[in-house]
Amino acid sequence: MRYEIIGPMADRFDEVLTPAALEFLVELDSEFAARRVALLDTRRARRDRYATGQLPDFLPETAAIRADPTWRVAPPAPGLLDRRVEITGPPDRKMTVNALNSGARVWLADFEDATSPTWHNVVSGQLNLIDALDRRIDFTDARGKRYALGDELATIVVRPRGWHLVEKGIAVDGRPISASLVDFGLYLFHCARRQLDAGAGPYFYLPKLESHHEARLWNDVFVFAQQRLGLPRGTIRATTLIETITAAFEMEEILYELREHSAGLNAGRWDYIFSVIRNFGQWSDFVLPDRSEVTMTVPFMRAYTELLVATCHRRGAHAIGGMAAFVPSRDPQVNEVALHRVRADKRREAGDGFDGSWVAHPGLVATCREEFDAVLGERPHQLDRLRDDVSVAAADLLAVDKTPGQVTAAGVRANIAVALRYIDAWLGGAGAVALWNLMEDAATAEIARCQVWQWLHHGTPLADGGCVTDELVRSILAQELAELVTGRGAADRERAERAARIVEDTAFGEDLPAFFTTGAYARHLGPGRRLAVSAR
Numbered sequence: 001m002r003y004e005i006i007g008p009m010a011d012r013f014d015e016v017l018t019p020a021a022l023e024f025l026v027e028l029d030s031e032f033a034a035r036r037v038a039l040l041d042t043r044r045a046r047r048d049r050y051a052t053g054q055l056p057d058f059l060p061e062t063a064a065i066r067a068d069p070t071w072r073v074a075p076p077a078p079g080l081l082d083r084r085v086e087i088t089g090p091p092d093r094k095m096t097v098n099a100l101n102s103g104a105r106v107w108l109a110d111f112e113d114a115t116s117p118t119w120h121n122v123v124s125g126q127l128n129l130i131d132a133l134d135r136r137i138d139f140t141d142a143r144g145k146r147y148a149l150g151d152e153l154a155t156i157v158v159r160p161r162g163w164h165l166v167e168k169g170i171a172v173d174g175r176p177i178s179a180s181l182v183d184f185g186l187y188l189f190h191c192a193r194r195q196l197d198a199g200a201g202p203y204f205y206l207p208k209l210e211s212h213h214e215a216r217l218w219n220d221v222f223v224f225a226q227q228r229l230g231l232p233r234g235t236i237r238a239t240t241l242i243e244t245i246t247a248a249f250e251m252e253e254i255l256y257e258l259r260e261h262s263a264g265l266n267a268g269r270w271d272y273i274f275s276v277i278r279n280f281g282q283w284s285d286f287v288l289p290d291r292s293e294v295t296m297t298v299p300f301m302r303a304y305t306e307l308l309v310a311t312c313h314r315r316g317a318h319a320i321g322g323m324a325a326f327v328p329s330r331d332p333q334v335n336e337v338a339l340h341r342v343r344a345d346k347r348r349e350a351g352d353g354f355d356g357s358w359v360a361h362p363g364l365v366a367t368c369r370e371e372f373d374a375v376l377g378e379r380p381h382q383l384d385r386l387r388d389d390v391s392v393a394a395a396d397l398l399a400v401d402k403t404p405g406q407v408t409a410a411g412v413r414a415n416i417a418v419a420l421r422y423i424d425a426w427l428g429g430a431g432a433v434a435l436w437n438l439m440e441d442a443a444t445a446e447i448a449r450c451q452v453w454q455w456l457h458h459g460t461p462l463a464d465g466g467c468v469t470d471e472l473v474r475s476i477l478a479q480e481l482a483e484l485v486t487g488r489g490a491a492d493r494e495r496a497e498r499a500a501r502i503v504e505d506t507a508f509g510e511d512l513p514a515f516f517t518t519g520a521y522a523r524h525l526g527p528g529r530r531l532a533v534s535a536r
């Protein structure tokens, strides 16, 4: 197999893209590429079945795994025992320093939802991780502000991109390589030994899995990679995000597949909501109200998080909470509301038995810590809280029609505005942005554009009169675009127009594309030379 670097080489990229590291990626690709493609086909077939009215259920063929009370996941690895606060964010240079110094126990260095997968972001993110581990990342910015690592740093956990994405910057035999394998492989290759020398290990978060077969693929990747790099089996640890409705039916099986390498499960709420719409959006009893109304306390979300905690603790695995989207604001009143909402979210999670949770911003670390301290005290986790009281049936996970709330004209406009502005930022290289005091990333933007599609598809009535029509959404998009481009130069205006076309293509059409990122990446991001990329 022959590899080729398609992306341009910038300063120090050769330290990441070494011949040995690239050979390792090629080995991973040749071993696992075909299985990845087959699993993506299975995803499509499953979605097609849901389109004909079938609904998911717990799997009969894995009942024995669920019924067997004896198995447990591996004990927590060094640096992952106490995870009461985890901060997330893209591994850009400044945020790497800020996240590691934030006081959180863990930093999720994110190549997925929070990163726009430009070639520069992908390679420089890896470089920043190497530099952070070598303590070579200190710098002074243009304003003269100095960034330097402190003494107490968060444990690094890397989230590679999901199985659906490819990386055009590296071609193997003329085709783009799996983005998951690039992010995982480069980090493991360069940083596993560095992490072990520092008393931790190579740790990962696994995003957007849809089944235990996909967990098995990751486990096989881990076994192969450890053997190839001479790392003892079980060195790698991975927390799996349960952020698709189909994975919620296979939580126990996912832990089982990864049990030698598992570090628990995380309730990835935003992608979870997105996956419900993606899979069942065409059914009228799955129409959701305004995005702001789909909170963690509505019945189908509550069922999923309760099941997640109970499942994890039965198997000795950490249960990690999700992301409240409110970010601090410079406006004191807005800030007070944001902190209050984040506190309520973390209090509920700690009370429900989660062992820790996520924050999006350093200004939220203390709030999350206080709520978990109040429940955990000196204990590093609450794995002993078995939640035998929890009983969740398939119908509870699918009780989307019990979600209270309405669809309003303001909700339609908010979704269009968020989708447009987020995609515009993403095309510009920013994978996470604060919009109207909320953190927006690929997962939250996917909800926004899918809800528009869903409401259009159903001609959903609006609480304030009228209903969602093609005319309405197009006129809102035109207004929002006009507002966005006001005062912009030609290049930025053109980028916003491209973003608007992506919104049209992925939210206003007959069919609902599974992800906006796949098609938008194929057409608009990544290195200049075009490789054939299918928008799966």
Ligand SMILES: CC(=O)SCCNC(=O)CCNC(=O)[C@H](O)C(C)(C)COP(=O)(O)OP(=O)(O)OC[C@H]1O[C@@H](n2cnc3c(N)ncnc32)[C@H](O)[C@@H]1OP(=O)(O)O
Pocket: 087, 088, 089, 090, 094, 095, 096, 098, 099, 110, 113, 114, 270, 271, 323, 327, 328, 359, 360, 361, 362, 432, 433, 434, 438, 439, 440, 441, 443, 444
């Ligand atoms: C659905 C999911 O998957 S959730 C997980 C994925 N999403 C994320 O990880 C989003 C993470 N959060 C962020 O990216 C940011 O907080 C944003 C984009 C939402 C807001 O960032 P900003 O607009 O820079 O916020 P703000 O101006 O308040 O930041 C203040 C300081 O905190 C830093 N900061 C903010 N968020 C983070 C973070 N998550 N990690 C590290 N540093 C951060 C900023 O860099 C800035 O640093 P400076 O004072 O040295 O310049």
Ligand SMILES: O=CC(=O)O
Pocket: 113, 241, 243, 267, 268, 269, 270, 271, 272, 322, 323, 443
């Ligand atoms: O990745 C997290 C989510 O909520 O999506």
Ligand SMILES: [Mg+2]
Pocket: 113, 207, 208, 241, 243, 268, 270, 271, 443
């Ligand atoms: Mg997600």
